Amino acid sequence: GQQLNQSPQSMFIQEGEDVSMNCTSSSIFNTWLWYKQEPGEGPVLLIALYKAGELTSNGRLTAQFGITRKDSFLNISASIPSDVGIYFCAGARGGQGGKLIFGQGTELSVKP
């Protein structure tokens, strides 16, 4: 089945560093979403992107919807220990009943 290509798979960074991760697809999506998952929990929405080229921020998080509609990236600035978790991108197309296609996830570890 189709999945989005998300990279990197894992990151080990020092507190205070900036983080960047991205997602690519061979096909177009109408909506890009970025989720965070903590151990034992379900994914929680961080940012939703609805238009090609859109740049949206949520606190220290910034995400962009690629102009080709086949990619998206997420940046986290000045990382802190509570940023630890798995970050997923997800794509959606219109008229498909809310089905999401997920990337494989980026596992983020932050050293204090």
Add this chain to the structure above:
Amino acid sequence: NAGVTQTPKFQVLKTGQSMTLQCAQDMNHNSMYWYRQDPGMGLRLIYYSASEGTTDKGEVPDGYNVSRLKKQNFLLGLESAAPSQTSVYFCASRSGGRWDGYTFGSGTRLTVV
């Protein structure tokens, strides 16, 4: 303020056994979804339901069945469990076309031995 509630949280089955995973939402959402998550992979859609009484297959439906008899409940059944169905199962619900209202439960960890 419960959101999406999944039961049980953990389950161990023997190969060939059957069981039903339960999902309940209290947000009056029309659409509900079942995903599975395997190590190193993102979530993959098993089945979804756009409204009470309707269900449709997702990406990986084989070996599963679902039931949406009430708007607030979406049940996932395994008729004859296989080790390949060892996974973490997530239920989600959504109100209309809103992506910010797409809410996941905390998951059911299923092991089939």
